[in-house]
Amino acid sequence: MVLMNEKTDDIILAFESSADETSAAVVKNGNTILSNVVATQIASHQRFGGIVPEVASRHHLEWINRVTEEALTKAGINDPERQLSAVAATYGPGLVGSLLVGLMAGKTFAMVHHLPFIAVNHLAGHISAANFVKATVYPALAIMVSGGHTELLWMEKENTFQIIGTTLDDAAGEAFDKVGRILGLKYPAGKEIQEMAGHGKAVIKFPIAHTEDDFDFSFSGLKSSVLNYVHHHEQVSEEFNRNDVAASFQKAVVEAITEKSRLAIEKFQPKQLLLGGGVAANLALRTAVENLSKEYKIELTEAPIKLSGDNAAMIGAAAYLNYKQRLFAPLDLNVDPSLNFARM
Structure with missing residues (x-):
């Protein structure tokens, strides 16, 4: 042996x-x-x-x-x-x-x-999962977005994780699936909402929640707003563009995540950004975080989409x-x- x-x-x-x-x-x-x-x-x-x-x-x-x-x-x-x-x-x-x-x-x-x-x-x-791309430089800020969790995590050194922001209700991935049901989509709905958003325009002003803690998230109000919008139009038999709903919802989720991340970057000054979780496969979110890293000149490592x-x-x-x-x-x-x- x-x-x-x-x-x-x-x-x-x-x-x-x-x-x-x-x-x-x-x-x-x-x-x-x-x-x-x-x-x-x-x-x-x-x-x-x-x-x-x-x-x-x-x-x-x-x-x-x-x-x-x-x-x-x-x-x-x-x-x-x-x-x-x-x-x-x-x-x-x-x-x-x-x-x-x-x-x-x-x-x-x-x-x-x-x-x-x-x-x-x-x-x-x-x-x-980002380590399969390249080694992490510390301290780092991790943006973790999945079906059950949406969190901003501070990593002072290797293998240490501290929550600086989390969702107070629905996770981002959970919100995608619930909005998918509202739009009559199959579970899981994230990929299909992304595809619909690509054919629509983000012209509907859905709310982005402002939480007591600067770094926390809330997506239940956004989900309810989409539900009310769809139900209202259906009840009065008024046509609406489902692709526009998908695009507007996706934009609201992405803006909520990137704006909270922006606040965390400005306060904690990380040397590297990490993006992971199931929702990290969303191309609109990846693009927004990539732009954020360029704006602040911080290296970004994203978990490969297949992982x-x-x-x-x-x-x-x-x-x-x-x-x-x-x-x-x-x-x-x-x-x-x-x-x-x-x-x-």
């Missing part, structure tokens, strides 16, 4: 199952993907208009062994004890039943193959930061569905 400190590379097997994607990946040195297998459940949840936790859990159980075997095969891992340095899994936040599947898979694999186990915060995974959604490679990238600090977790660790970072 090759001792851990004799390895020239640190290779981690990672699991992600916090919502409706079952994923396993093998990541080298926190910045190179050897394999990343994702089994999605979108088709199973579309008819319900969102994720059904019990359905998600059952699908994870069906897929977890298959994605693990495929990830190991693609990465050329045939002797885990010799070739792997550690095993990692998401332990929160997310759906309880879904989290349990990936966490138990990770802990079991680690125990059987006598490898250290690393517990990863799902949100840290989204941010760490913006939930996947195990990003968990492997985040796990590597813990691995370097030897931050290993006990095998009796449980899931934490409400896990988050501390507020600054």
